[in-house]
Amino acid sequence: MPGFFNKKLIILLTSLILLVALIGFSLKERTKLSWPEQFVHDTVGWFQFVFNKPAQYAAGLFENIEEIRNVYKENKKLKAELRDYAELHAKYYDLKSKYENLEKQLHVDALSASKAHIAPVIGRSFDQWNQMIIVGKGSQSGIQKGMAVLTPEGFIGRVTSVSQFTSEVTLITDPSDNNQISAFVVTKGGKKYNGMIEGYDQNKHVLLLKKLPIDAKIKKGDFVMTSRLGGVFPDDLLIGKVVSVKPDPYGLTKVCEVEPAADFNNIDYVDIIEKTSLSPNGVDTP
């Protein structure tokens, strides 16, 4: 019997070594998926689509019932907000036309031009350690790695791998180290401070915005947007609102806690933003 036991032990040890090797291989940042991977993703994606649709309709029905109960309260609140809306609307168009004129005078192609692809969500990582969703559009529809992904409420993440008909989106709540996003805070006074979104607090449900200048005058309630300085996303996609500001442990920079504007749990459609602008010196930055 001892020989038999040894064989099992050797198999266990070999598979442990194999596991470590596989983890090491897959943690490496790869630019593209190989075709067998793409094939698996697309095949599974089709089944996910078939199973996900009816489930979302059913869940939508429950939500509708819930919404009907809240309609009266919401209506009151919306009416109050609507009063400000007309004024804001007029102001927006005024500013927009001014901005476009100035842009033309400067001979710059629109700095913030972008195009949105609407894609259905067809699956999601079931363990909460990986914060990824799978969407039903891929490179055939022009999706590329690194594009920004939004819901109507705000920014949720970026495309991290693409196959022909599906792609994977890593949410900003994913704790992996390379999940960093260049962002800025815009204060009520119109000042901009650049920083980086680095990490998510799973207990408080807030994003951490770090590397802000120590003398930045940021208040609770200021908005946080994506920045085009990271070279990946277009400007001005809403990420969330500042809930607290404090200096970092070394006192060199400031750290903000940001409450995300988007709801990460309840996603059925997303917008994938393709950046189509030219940078001022004429070099294409896809």
Next chain:
Amino acid sequence: MKTVKLFLVLFIFFILQGTVMQVFSPAWFGLHFVSVPHFVLMGTIMVGLFYDRTQAVWYGLFFGFLIDLIYTNVWGVYAFCISLTAYVLSYLARVFHLYLIIVFFIGLAGVMLLELEVYGIYGLIGKITMGFSDYLKWRFMPTLVVNGVFLLITFFPFRRLLLRMALEQTDE
């Protein structure tokens, strides 16, 4: 033919845990706690108990790797953990009579084992920032409940399929 059926059933479990269960998750309805469906694990454990241990390991490796590929960006963790858990627990088939209640508790033990294994490995590579006490508080019980209920629902039809397969195997 039966093998194809078993494969399809496990594939449906695999699809369910990433699609339907995510739509009907507590978080979708605005609740804070997390329940993680481990249906593929439930399937492989039952394959190991009622049908064949080696088959269970192969199914565990295949579907585990599919999970790694589709739902995570780290390869091999679920493939290793699911097949190991199913393999170890299949030895209990010799010790106990496999009534519903016994299999129910074996399944729950499997979920606990898998969760701890994955927590350990992901913790090592820095994927988890949640502390262990928060993990126990928000995740442990709801996960057990969801998988337990799933096991109760699928136990009889799935066992019938597996026992027929085992019978065919002994006939040959």
